[in-house]
Amino acid sequence: MENSLECTSPSLSRRKLLNFLTGAALATTAGAALYPVAKVFVPPVEKTGVGGAVRAKDKLGNPIPASQILIEPPGTRALVAGIAAQPTYLTLQNDGTLSDRGIVDDCTHLGCTFPWNEQAQEFQCPCHGSRYAPDGTVVRGPAGLPLKLVRVKVEGDRIWITPWMETDPRTGERPWWV
Structure with a gap:
């Protein structure tokens, strides 16, 4: 064994x-x-294009075709979801095109969202009374900084929104949000 x-x-x-x-x-x-x-x-990762560009979207997150905004009358301010889903105003110019600048709907005083007042031709914050000119500069405080700008570009039927990194054309200085 x-x-x-x-x-x-x-x-x-x-x-x-x-x-x-x-x-x-x-x-x-x-x-x-x-x-x-x-x-x-x-949070879901948003697909971005060149330079951090994102598509303009509606409140449900669906891309907005440019043709939907371009049929509106000149001077119309369309509120869309832009970079990081921030509400952003796009302006339809007199020649029927979109302005290359968008204005982020975020009051620089305390971050409230605000409507465009068509009759007064200014943005009016309902929280503390700040008022902004059509280009986003402060008309009346307590806000001390102009509204944040974004670059808007139309390609075909797509609206692309890109962060504004250049000199602020309203102040001639480096943007405060960069």
């Missing part, structure tokens, strides 16, 4: 196998249940 092989127990016992299978089943179930919860807290 010296030539016979020893009987040794297998490296994976029945108990270890069952523990492994139970743990794997619990991990899979927990992962499947927590995935939708995690998706709520992680």
Whole structure:
């Protein structure tokens, strides 16, 4: 019997196998249940074009075709979702094209959103009374800084909004938001 092989127990016992299978089943179930919860807290990554450009979107996040805005009368201010979904005003010029500048709807005093007052031809913040000229410069405080600008470009039927990084044409200085 010296030539016979020893009987040794297998490296994976029945108990270890069952523990492994139970743990794997619990991990899979927990992962499947927590995935939708995690998706709520992680914002979606927005696809950007050249220079950080994003498509102008409506309040539901659908891209807005340029033709939808260009049929409006000259002087119309269209409110769209721009960079980081910030509300942004686009202006239709007298020649029927969109202005190359957009104005972010975010009061520089305390961050309130504000409407365009057609009769007064100015942006009026309802929170503390700040007023802005059509180009976004301060007409009356308490806001001390002009409104943030973005660059607007139309390509085909797409409206692209890009961060404004150049000199602010209203002040001739480096933009405060850069």
